[in-house]
Amino acid sequence: MDEAKLPDAIERYLVALEAERRSATATVRAYRLELAALAEATGGEPLRADAAALRAALARAHGQGLAPRSLARRLSCWRGFYRWALRQGWVAANPADGLRAPRAPRLLPKALGVDETQRVLDAAPEAGLEVRDRAMAELLYATGLRVAELVSLDLDPACLDLDQGWVSVTGKRGKRRTVPLGRTAIAALHQWLALRAELVAPGEKALFVSREGTRLSPQGVGSRLVRWGRKHGVEGSLHPHRLRHSFASHLLQSSGDLRAVQELLGHASIASTQVYTRLDFQHLARIYDAAHPRAKRK
Template sequence: MTRNSVFESALLEFIRYLTNVRQVSEHTISNYQRDLTRFIDFLTHQRLSSWEQVDAGHIRFFSAFLKRQNLSGKSIQRNLSACRSLFSYLNKEGLCKTNPAQAVSAPKADRKLPGTFDADQINALLDFTPEDWIDFRDKAIMELFYSSGLRLSELVSLNIQNLDLKSGQLVVTGKGNKTRALPIGRHALKAIEEWMLHRPLDAEHALFTTQQGQRLKQRSVQLRLKHWAMKQGITGNLHPHKLRHSFASHMLESSSDLRAVQELLGHEDISTTQIYTHLDFQHLAQVYDTAHPRARRSKK
């Protein structure tokens, strides 16, 4: 079926507007072109002949059509966003008085739980006796990742003054430059204390450094984790975020306290934490020491 000339002409003008006035990237232009061409093909098949005939029902039907085409929730969201932008442009140009796409919500994009290690795999990874300074450093890094659920950026930015080893706490600066205080588990505390004995004396303030005393880079941490996964016989891709995900998953399995894990991970929105599970809320203070498999303090 030949595309409606009214729709096709408006789409060409909209693309010119995005290119010349808005000056959006070529990649974005390509996405708009593809998504909106699909949209006007759909409208043409619905035997519509003007923008004024398009209503919210047609937009919902278009969304359902995309779903039947096996597009992901994220792709459908992008298509509907393109429709809203197009109608906003048409409104400004006097070609349409309403924005029928404005009130239509896209289906939620699927949020898959990232891969995690089970407790036995974590224990196998961390069950080694350090032999030199780099072993002590790496063990402290991995223990801390799993102990406190840190992001990679948070770990490499840690300074010595961020830690209070006596009370077993550390302060990290996360996304949005927001800080949060976290407990450190018994195994991680021991590993950090041992690393401090081997840390270069003339090192800068960074907690984790190279042998020359310079702050460790993110890429170096990633490579060291891959090294230890291979050396310890751990199958699966070991990366910093996988240790963070394992921390969150194991905490929720043991405690069922979603709010507590949200605070520990530094998530702004609890829906981000809900990718791990849907569980009832309990009290934060009891969770860490009683639930985390490597956080229990030894009795003195």
């Protein structure tokens, strides 16, 4: 259907978006495109459409190659239109309620190669804050911490013990876990702590602090690690989650111990670990059968 000749109900909705909600021009333009698709799918009579018609329209779009995220955006737009039409008394119910777009595939970062990881972590810091950046990269790769867990660390014996070689964090759902540290991570942290003493603001407990001496933010960690990776020739971005993924992938490749990797990552479900490591179920089943004393059938 010609986008310039949309049904009156849709045109009124777009006017309401722009006038009443003060939506940006780009937002209204995006809504117009999605609602033009609705008008075409319903033969120019969107107010007469039912859930089955909308579901069929989404299925056709999916079959034509529209990505799950785009379908979700389209459905959200349609749902908003019908919610507004319901308030106007033009429809008896919202036919888009209860519909779900296909789930988007979970995109994971490409793990660093082992040699690439060694190269970027072995690079010598030049400027002062690069000592901190390298320590953060070492710690993320050594432990698989999430970036939120990293920035929440305090210089406290309950969180970090370099003599015993462990770090303890509170992850998702308040689950506490303790992860061992390797010698290179410990050495990098000792180097950082010597510099931290010169930077830290009075009373600040954070292990990693900014140039101003206050707790570093997740965004600050991300930007600094991307900078470090770019400087040392990493292909793609060296963001924190990529180091976590590399930790999991490399550890699983060398050990084959899925349960240990699950514990170290702080996953509540082994399915989450499966996603991180890009393993299929059959491979998981073989590991389970080989490792679990009561898994094999007689």
